[in-house]
Amino acid sequence: MTSKQLVSSILLAATAVSAFPADAMATTTYDLRKKVIQLTGIMNPGDGSRYISRAEFASMLVKASEYRSTVSSTVPVSVFADVPVDSVYAPYIRIAARQGWMKGYLGGQFKPDEYITLQDAAWAVLAVLGYTNDDFTGDQNGSRMAKFKFLELDEELGNMQGTEILTEDNCINLFYNLLKTEPKDSQQIYGTIFDLTLSSDDELNPLEMLDTTVKGPYLVNKRKKLSNQVPFDLDEASFFINGESASRSAVNAALNEYGYLLIYYNSSAKTVWVYTEEASSTTGNRVISGEVTNIYYQSSDVMTPTAVTITSDDGETYECELTTSDLQFAFSIYGTVEVGEDVILVCSGSAENEDGDVTYRVTDFLED
Helix, strand or coil: CCCHHHHHHHHHHHHHHHHHHHHHHHHHHHHHHHHHHHHHHCCCCCCCCCEEEEHHHHHHHHCCHHHHHHHHHHHCCCCCCCCCCCCCCCCHHHHHHCCCCCCCCCCCCCCCCCEEEEEHHHHHHHHHHHCHHHCCCCCHHHHHHHHHCCCCCCCCCCCCCCEECCCCHHHHHHHHHHHHHHCCCCCCCHHHCCCCCCCCCCCCCCCHHHHHHEEEEEECCCCCCHHCCCCCCHHCCEEEECEEECCHHHHHHHHHHHHCCEEEEEECEEEEEEECCCCCCEEEEEEEEEEEEEEEEEEEEEEEEEEEECCCCCEEEEEEECCCCCHHHHCCCCCCCCCEEEEEEEEEEECCCCCCCCEEEEEEEEEE
């Protein structure tokens, strides 16, 4: 089972652009950009229209850098008078300032609650890419904005002026552009720090990142806590429940409701995928647990199973298709799963037939 198969349902709508007419391409491209930013852990967007503060932007800069793994070990010290030591943004602001990505104001102020402007954001991402004052002549702001545009860091930002304030949507596009851009004196895109590569259409390919770095499945319950299964600070993590973006509190609520969860995680992106027994309203992703009551084969190939029937503890019966060779082998006479055994299946792509029955496609499994 590869992570490409695991997350395909999460990214399907964003990557299958060939199925959309031209007027839908912009939305599809944005969906892909949003998924990439979520998967890398740079931010977990809301409705997109909310303005972003300087403190939040400092956090995004650090999460988009190689310093993201050092935040939890940073000594709680604030270098600005208006940033409390116990602020969740204090370590990010400290790193962003120390690296020269963002600057303070007179009187030792950072103004963390003020909104970030395009001009300040452009200065910051150019600094992350390795550009300094020595790379610009004359009017620093004008020269930097010219370089910003030359590197196409303004792609999908429209005709924004330097003094305009950035929204969540703007930041999604900006950081996606940053990941696609080559740093100064480098011939590799900045996104290589997340194992990202460019596809043939010059867009980032998140599946390549996930294919080598997703770990799982792991069972989480009262005895096997989430914090013990994941090797990074959950306060810094991004979460998905059944393929949809979620909060940590929602994950805890799901664990309390169902008693167990099935998880996968990506350490570099600090992302956790959670699967429960309730199907997602948009992706159809869910966990189905119970006893294997039937294993079906095609009449033309009695060695290769095509589907299984699972009966849950409450008596519900689910038909689940086996569409990959590794899953078919696992449920075959040569595999490890037999009729009568208990399993936990990760399923996606539910669809109703004329009788109202739902057929699920198995993407992974764990023997109970």
